[in-house]
Amino acid sequence: MTGIQLVTIAVALLMLFITYTALRRHELRTYEFAIWSLIWLGLLFVSLFPDLLRGVIGPLHVIRLLDLVTIVGLLVIGVLVFSLNRVLRRLEDRVATIVRRLALDSRGEPVEPRPADREDRPGGGTSP
């Protein structure tokens, strides 16, 4: 077993534990837990039995097993970033709608206390 295999196995096991802990703390929904667990189990499987993947290297025209793992990893990251971007955009739009509705509905009412932990968003000042 090579060094990189040991590192990958350790990371996969650690992430499985963290994912399980997140489920116990209700920080993940069941289907999210299932998806992430599948990803970590897949990583564990590939790390433990890399030779099983050698069969698919040829038809995919990939020279080394590590290249295949890297390419698949990049693809997974790309999909995740795109999904997160969509979710964030939707959340931003919803927050803006709610904040605007509250602001317009409370015109003329006494000013409410400000949240202490406000985070500035870009474009909060004046024009350049």
Add this chain to the structure above:
Amino acid sequence: MPRQLDGIGEQVVIVVDDGSTDQTSEVVRAHGAQAIRHLVNLGKGAALTTGCLAALDMGCDVIAVMDADGQHEARDLPRFLDPIRRQQADLSIGVRRLTRQMPPAMRLGNWGLSTAFRLLVGMRISDTQCGLRAFSAAAYPIIRWQAADYSVETEMLIRAARGHLRIAQVEIDVVYHDRYKGTTIGDGVKIFGDMLRLAVSR
């Protein structure tokens, strides 16, 4: 901001407090203007949207938007609104005079963005980023922007160009009260990126 500007009929002053932590809303209300307060900071474009919706809700015919840091002179407003009131333009935009007061980096940035705008959109606008703008209520649905940040000025212009709106460019004086704290070089790059995206998207 004076309660009544010369030559303007009924006038409403709305200040959008975009989640500030100081006493902005209280001060605004104490001076008799309307304060609309975002509970959290949403960004300049989002604040302008809120202010415009409030103005339209109050039945305003013409909306003028200006930065609230005292950079723009309220006395310029009657002259600035004139092209719209005379129905010679649908959108009036401020053109800041290039004086030594304007920080060199900002001058360079504005020149670069105006040049990029001319090349990408095909319209010669002397100052694409000036925050002083005015438009008729009828023009608002055409220029209505989605940007929540500094890209709002660019998006407004591109939508106006595509909507074949008449744009008036009015020279204005700008006051820089203290060391400039607004946009950064990063914001300028982002504005350029957004300009590129908006120019190629249909």
